[in-house]
Structures are given as structure tokens and as C-alpha cells.
Amino acid sequence: MASLNLLPLAIDLVLALTLLWLAWRALSSPDLFRAVVLFIALGLVLGLVWVRLDAVDIALAEIALGAGVTGALLLAALAKLQSAEAETADASTEQEGDWQGCSQALAEPDAKSKPTLTASATMDATGSAMPIALRILLALLLLVPLAGLGWVVWQLWLPAPGLTDLVAARLEASGVAHPVTAVLLNFRGYDTLLELAVLLLALLGVWSLSSAPHLGDEEQEPALAALSRLLAPLMILVAAYLVWVGAHAPGGAFQAGSVLGAAGVLLRLSGWRVPPRATGWPLRLVLVLGVVVFACMGLVVMAFGQPLLGYPPGWAKPALLAIELAATLSIGAILAALFIGGRP
């Protein structure tokens, strides 16, 4: 019996140690490409950890956003940085791994980057600014917060009053049957609205920094194009399913949005373009749709004597569905646009 109880704990211990090891390797690897790949692996293992912790929603989001989108963004950025570096005709400081060029193959050489200061451009190497003694000192100093935080977590061992019961008591009135979705869209909907605004803000920031579209203008691989044509409609279907299922099971707008975004990226990579006449205000409208629908819905109810973002009884369900659909579209479009980089 005891061994049966110990087995899950042993698995969890291995998972936790894997997490720490991957994080350490990702942060200390001298090869940037390897670091990014290890970081993506970290995200995937983290996804497993979330499943172990009964947080399936987070697991989905972690794998789609934390590992998937972040990983894709990192790889794309790395490819652009390194192709710019190759252009300055310096000896590359990064060790060329077998797989490294894969990321380069994804991106065209960044023609816009200026010829640059070169002597210093390659100085990075394994890239620490600090002498080793200082680093050791810092590591020793960091043992204090490590021990302190560990001690505090140990203190938190005793179960504290959470909000589980309160959420369960009000779930009926929230318009959805899945507690996490209820918290996200109804109980703490104000946070989620602003979070959508943060995502949009990131795109505004990215577009304010660069003007040229960067990615996906290279020659296409026929196999990739074929797969994209096969997968894109499927992914749209999966996104729709995730929105729908979010009402009563793990899933929802953010997970669905990232699937939609991935579909957009695939289509882009296989040569599809947003038609030029749609890149102006129609595209911008899609990008802001989620925030607009959410915000307007929240304000309109005030005219009916409800509080801000407080849906009248019986109206919560359709309202939340409309918000989720609009948010999914916008999240998908924003994520794809973030990956592509330059504004149209």
C-alpha cells in the first residue's frame, strides 16, 4: 500500500527536478538556439505539472501560450537576430548546432537591418556581464530569498480559506458551468477585459517599433503548404470547439484564440496573405473586437440598472458567449500578428 502512495509523489519529485534542471540548462546554455528549445521543453513539462495539479485549463494555456506561442516568438526573434548577424559577415559566436538553421530557414534575411557596429556585435559569447567572483557572491546572496521563500511556503502548508466554496455557491448564477471560466469571465471579468487590453497593447507596441512585415516571404515548402491547407480548417474547428466546451469543461477563449492564432501563422507560412484591401481598418476592427464587445457589453448593462459588467439574470449566458467569440477572434488575430511581426 505504502509503495502505491509513494509512486505519485516520486513522479512529482522527478517532474519538479526536471523543471529545475531544464530551467537551469535553458538559462545557462551557451548556445541560444538550444536555450530556446530547452525553454520550450520547460513549458511542456510545466504543462504536465499543471495536469498533475488538476489545473487542466492552465495546462492547455501553458502549452498553447507559454510553450507554443512564446516559443514560436522566441524562435522567430532568434532567427531574425541571427540572420542579421550573419549579414554583418562576422564569425558567428553562437555554436551552430545541427538544428539551428531550422529557425533560420523560417525567416528571410532581415533586409532592413542596417550594417552595424561589428566588433562589439559578436562580443556576446556566453554572455555574462559579471566576473565569476561576483556571480558566486550573488548566488550565495540569493540563497537568502530562496530559503526565506521556501520557509514561507512551508508555513502556507496549512490549508487556508480559499474561495472554492463561494465560487461553487455562485456558479449557478454565473452563466457557465465551469468554475474557472466563471471566475475568468464573470466574477473577475474586469481583469480579463484589461488582460485583453494588455494583449492588444503589446501588438500596438510591436507595431510602433517596426514597419515592415518580416516573416513568411520566403519560398514555400510544398509539404508544409499541403499540411497547412489540411490543418487550417481543422484548427478553426478545434478553436470553435474549445470556446464551446469552455462553458462546462476546461477550455475557453484564450486557449481557442491561441489555436486560431497558430492556424493564422501556418497559413501565413504556407504563403497565404491577408488581402491588401482587408489589411486596413477591417483587420484593425478584428483586432479590437474582443475588447470592444467586452467593454460595450459591460457598459450597456449599466443602462438597465445593473452594475458595471453585471449581467442581468438570465442574460449572463448569451452575453458571455458573445464576449468569448469576439475575444477568441481577436486573440487569434493578435497572436498571429505578433508572430508575423511587422504591421501590414
Place this chain on the structure above:
Amino acid sequence: MLISLSAFFLVAGAVFFLAGTLGLLRFPDVYTRLHALTKADNLGLGLMVLGLMLQAESLAAAGKLLFIWLLLLAASATAGQLVASWAQGKGIAPWRR
């Protein structure tokens, strides 16, 4: 009976995964490593899916599992093709004894 059959497939799948991983680590060049990844791992996953389908609660769940496998087949084939064609473009010659 069903359980033991399922367990058999799961273990067999794990063996193929192990073999694929071993190949990834030990094979000499990118093309042979692709073989290890795509062939052995796809088969391993297929066996695991088969084992899990036997335990599935409903036909729909079993169908979903099968679907995942099919998707993975398409994706790994494409990925393998992309990597190989990149390597070829880079002028990496296939390994010869």
C-alpha cells in the same frame, strides 16, 4: 483481459519510444536521426493510442485518440520533410559507412 491487452500495447509503445530516443541520440547524421524520430516514435505512439483506446470510456473518446495519432502522423511527416530538405539545401551529405 482487455486491461492486460491494453497494458501490453502501452508497454510495446514505450519500447518503440525508447528505441526511437536511442536512435536520436546514437545515429550519426540528421537524416538517419529523422528516421528514428518519425518511424519509431510514430509507431510507438500508435501502439500507445491503441492501448488507450481499449480503455476509452466511449467510442467518441476512442475516436479522438485515433484522430490525435493521425494528426501527429501528418505533422511529423511534414516536419521530417522540412528538416531533411533544409539539410539538403545546406549541403549536408547523407552519412555513408
Place this chain on the structure above:
Amino acid sequence: MTSVLVFALAGVGLIVLGFYALLVQRHLLRKVLAFNVISSGIFLLLAGLARRAPGAEPDPVPQAMVLTGIVVAVAATALALAMIQALRAATGRTWLGDDGDEE
């Protein structure tokens, strides 16, 4: 229940590891990685401990918070990466320079 503690402590480890790397590493892309590791550690702490109560459903409120946090982290990462590329294009550097009086 002990697993929760294991993961929460792993979260603490990730936070401290990431913080160390953020200070020590010079390449901006590595700093972005370090920031993401810190965030993951905090999320692990926040939503991991939600599973503390034995036998009960995990607390959905911190889970929703972590979902929000993940999206915010992705947004921040995207902005940071774009900024690195712009900095690279303008200066040829992929790390922070001293900028006292440079004109």
C-alpha cells in the same frame, strides 16, 4: 498533498534561478527567458498551492489568475522581443549599453 508542496518549492526554485539569470546574463534574449522562468515560478506558487485542501476541488480563483498572468507574460515577451530586434537594428547590440550621456 505533499506533491503540492514539492511543486510550490520547485516554483520558489524557478523564481530564484530566473532572478539570478536575469541579473547575470547579458544577452537580452536570455533576459527574456529568465523573466519567463520567474513568471512560471510565480504561477506555480500561485496556482499550485490552490490544490492544498485535501480531497477537495482545486480553488478556481488562483487558476483564473494564472491564466490571466500567462497571457500578460506572453504579451510582455512579444513586446520585449520586438524591442530587442529594434535595438539590434539601431545599434547592432543585443545587450544593454551604458547610456549616461550618449548623444
Place this chain on the structure above:
Amino acid sequence: MPMPLSGAEWAAALVFVPLLAALACFLVPRAANWLGLLAATLILFATLGLVRGLLGDGPLRVAVGAWAAPLGIDLVADGLSAVLLLMTALVGLGVSAFAPAYFAEHSEQRRWFWPLWLLLWTALNGLYLAADLFNLYVMLELLGLSAAALTALSGSATALNAAMRYLFVSLLGSAAYLLGVALLYHGYGTVDMVLLGERLEAGAVASAALLAMVAGLLLKTALWPFHFWLAPAHGSAPAPVSALLSALVIKASFYLLLRLWLALFSGLAGLLPTLLPELLGLLGAAAILWGSVQALRQRRLKLLIAYSTVAQVGYLFLAFPLTGVQAGEIAWRAVLYLALAHGLAKAAMFLSAGGLLRFAGHDRIADLDRAAQRLPLTLTAFVLGGVSIMGLPPSGGFIGKWLLLEAAFTQGRWGLALVVLVGGILAAGYVFKVIGYAFTATKIAQEGEAVPLAMQWSALLLAFGAILLGFAAPWFWPLLEVGAPFAAPLAEIGTEAIAEVGAVSEAAP
């Protein structure tokens, strides 16, 4: 006259008007100037509406959605939030009036300035109204990302470098803050400030949360020695953005720190809560001296003003040791007055620096070449702002410093009083340095470009505001008293709401 809208509706407008306006500016870039100005006017109007409501009905506490805390998110407004909202609205309107003329020559920058700035404004207003710690985290991120993107707007190498560093600092600060939130939630089962204030007990959890949150927010507020990122960022951003960063963004994280301290931590017993105020006071004093000396040494106008901000941030922290655990209200009022005066004055100074930059094409102090004679309005704005920064009567800065000195004297803290005086003298030094060069001719006479009147007047009006603040004290105290933010914990505002929630949570299981 009956109020057209309730307090809750004014509060909603304060967040949603800038949010929707930002989206509209993004959708229709051509109309952005008008949309932005319209939004700024509406926000000022809504702020006045909220202030009126607060003066009439007392502090505001409303739930977002049909769910009160701890399940939902609450918005609160009391005197403390109201004065900061008011400052934000005034400075925001001033900068919004300045921006169209400033960006007329950079249409690409203008296109992104408006949506980013309005999102920044959303975050500021939302932050001053929030009572929920996690909601505050989202606001902090919205604030930090938009501020970093705005800093990089000019696209120059210096600006990008500064923006990059600013972004990392900002992200690290929010992460530390979130760590504190995580600990508090799991320690006490809520992220609502009022409920937490009631439940919080001295112990490892509270201490760790306090340390993490204070460290994160100090980093964002740029208190010495965390000031390293401020001067490059504020010095290299476009002038209207510098004004926003120095006048408003710094204040937001300071406000949050102050609010957390007042609502949660000041009442805690233990070593940490007694030592921390002293430490903050020491760092503040160091910031005043260091920042002022650095400002004196600068050769470029915008960097001088930026280092002056480093010094002025120091004053805000002098109140912590003065009040400590025994709430001495005078010091808090003094600090708040200083924050407001600094907001208006510093915005005026950065905007006039933008005018001078347009006029001369550079901001080297030594080459200002008779700017005073040729650009009198802008120079007046700079001088008036400087008067408030120095703390000369009758400016708002004078009232703040006077109160601070009074608090220091009554508690016998001569050292702090001395720092305040020395800081004032140093400030006079760096302000007069600029004025002196602006009156004298350089050897090679320089042509000046015309500066649009909108740019000149918006700076001047903000500077007048900083001076007039000195006369506004009698009107100002009653507003600050609403909800007695310094006397009692926030808890007393919403006792009814809490009773209601308590009943629910008892009924729930």
C-alpha cells in the same frame, strides 16, 4: 444641481472612456488628435463629477459585476485616490493639448502615441480606483508595457536602449509584486485590500509579501538606489512622453506603495514594519542629495529635469519615518501635496523643454542662446515649474515642503529637515543654471524655429497650476479628508458591503 450620474458611473467612465478612446484612435488614426482631446476633456469632466460625488456622499465603494469582494472585484475612491485622479486628469489634458502640435512633424509617432497614451491613462485611472490586489497587478502591467512602448517611440538608439531597460525593470517590479499577491492570497484567502487589512497578521507570510511588494514597487518608483533606469528613459523619450512618465507614471507606483502601507502593513507589529519606514526615509534622503547633485552636473536639459525627478521622488519617502506607526497626518498630507505639485510642475518643465527642443533643435543647456527673450512663454513655464520644485512661496511645492518641515520639527527629526532644506537649495542651483544660460547669448548666434502656441500655452497653464496649488490648500484638505485615508484603515469605508459578503460566505457551505 442634481448629479447627472452616480459615483459608480463616474468611476466606470474614468476607466472606460480612455480605453474606448484608445481603440477608436487605433481604428481611425486620422481623427486621433480630436478623439484624444475629446477623451481628455471627458475624463477631466468625469473626474470632477467623481470629486463632487465624493465631497457630497463620502467615499465610494462599488462592486464590478454583481459580485462583491472577495469573489468579485471592488472599486474604491476616497480622498487619496481622488486627488491623484485629479492630478492625472489635469496633466493628461495639458499633455494632450501639447501633443498634436508636437507630433505634427512626426505623423508616424503620432499614430502610435495616442492609443498607447490613452491605454496608459486607462491603467492610471484604473489603478487609482482599484481595491483588488490582483486587479492592481493587471493595471501595473498595462501601465508598465504602455510606458515602455511610449519611451521607445522616437526610435533612436538611446531611446530604445532606455526603453528596453525600463521594460525589464518594470516587468521585474510587477513580478515581485505578483509574488506578494500570491503569498497573501494563500495566506489569507482574499486579494481584496479591505478584507486583507482585517485578516492580516504579523508573521512570515505577511513579512515576505511586504518585502516582495515593496521591493517591486520601489524599483518601479525609482527610489535611490533603484533610480538607475529613470534618467535615460525620461531623458530620451519624446517630450510629452517624458512629461507623462515623470509626472504621472512614477506617482502611480508610489500611490500603490502608500496605499498598501496604509491599508495593510502599517499596523503590523514586528521588527520589519518598524524598521522599514526608517530605511525608506534614509533612501529618500539619499535620493534627494544624489539626484540634485546629478541634476546640477547635467549638460542636457531633459536629463537635468529627469535627475530632478530622481531627487523629487526622494521627498515622497521622507514621510515614512515621520509618521511611522503613530500616524502623524501632517507628513502624509505634505507628501501628497508635494506629489501633486511635482506632477504639475514637472510636466510643465518637460513640456517647455520640448518647446525649447523644437526651438533650438537640441537641448544643450549651454547653447540655449537667449531663449528667454525669444521664447518668453515657454521660459516662464519652465521658471514657474522650477519655483514649485524649489519650494518657493506661493507655489504648491512650498506648501508641501513647509508641511514636511513642520512634521519633521514636531518630531524632532532635524536631520530630515536639513535634507529638505539642502535639497531646496540644490534645486535652486539647477533651475537657475538653466535660466542663466537661457538669458545669455552664445558666441555663435542660433536661429530658432517657431514653436506653436498650443505647445507654449499648455506648458504655461500647467506651470500656473503648480503655483495656484499653493492657494488651493483650503479647498484641498476637505477632499483629502474624504474617507480619512490616513487616519483609519480602508476597512471603514465599506463595512456594509463586508457584512453582506460575510453573510454570503457563511451561507455558502
